[in-house]
Amino acid sequence: MVQLYIGSKNPTKINAVKTVFESANVEGVEVESKVSAQPFSDEETLEGAINRARECAKIKKNGFGLGLEGGVMEIEDQLYLCNWGAMVDDEENLYTASGARIPLPDEIKEELEKGKELGEVMDDYASRQEVRKNEGAVGIFTNELVNRQEMFAHVVKLLKGQYEYYRRNG
Numbered sequence: 793m794v795q796l797y798i799g800s801k802n803p804t805k806i807n808a809v810k811t812v813f814e815s816a817n818v819e820g821v822e823v824e825s826k827v828s829a830q831p832f833s834d835e836e837t838l839e840g841a842i843n844r845a846r847e848c849a850k851i852k853k854n855g856f857g858l859g860l861e862g863g864v865m866e867i868e869d870q871l872y873l874c875n876w877g878a879m880v881d882d883e884e885n886l887y888t889a890s891g892a893r894i895p896l897p898d899e900i901k902e903e904l905e906k907g908k909e910l911g912e913v914m915d916d917y918a919s920r921q922e923v924r925k926n927e928g929a930v931g932i933f934t935n936e937l938v939n940r941q942e943m944f945a946h947v948v949k950l951l952k953g954q955y956e957y958y959r960r961n962g
């Protein structure tokens with residue numbers, strides 16, 4: 793059985809991996825992303841995902857390491873939610889993929905510019921608790937048609953698919 797380590801204790805991330813790697817043994821491990829708690833660009837968000845995947849692979853030598861990172865990025869003054877994933881396999885090959893992007897309202901942007909984390913801002917905005925561990929910002933702003941776990945599952949599928957392709961054709 794494939795052993796997978798996902799660098800987070802957030803259930804949306806762990807469950808996303810479980811739904812895609814159905815027959816694998818999946819364990820969430822607390823690791824450092826080594827970027828800001830609230831990444832502010834695609835580059836920084838991707839770096840966080842790669843750092844989490846590599847940290848997992850370093851600590852847990854017997855399995856694949858996976859990292860999923862949420863952040864925000866700007867295009868011409870419009871702030872977008874962005875998401876990145878990375879996976880390191882047992883031969884230290886690195887796979888990366890990005891997830892959905894949707895615009896965030898200006899009032900969310902203003903709160904983030906004050907230094908707050910999106911998770912905290914979303915709870916206040918939606919008058920809910922632990923949005924980041926449930927539907928996520930993506931769930932709130934898509935009327936829950938796409939929740940955070942489903943969004944991350946798509947990223948994990950992109951990682952798994954690339955691993956399968958390059959293992960056969962690489």
Ligand SMILES: O=P(O)(O)OP(=O)(O)OP(=O)(O)OC[C@H]1O[C@@H](n2cnc3c(O)ncnc32)[C@H](O)[C@@H]1O
Pocket residue numbers: 799800801802805829830831860861862863909910911912914923924925927928929930931940
């Ligand atoms: O425990 P970890 O794995 O760190 O999970 P997290 O929920 O903090 O997620 P990230 O560090 O990947 O996300 C960076 C920040 O952006 C927030 N965030 C990102 N996407 C979000 C979403 O869809 N809904 C709510 N908060 C989100 C998150 O709460 C953090 O403050």
Ligand SMILES: [Mg+2]
Pocket residue numbers: 829
């Ligand atoms: Mg975090």
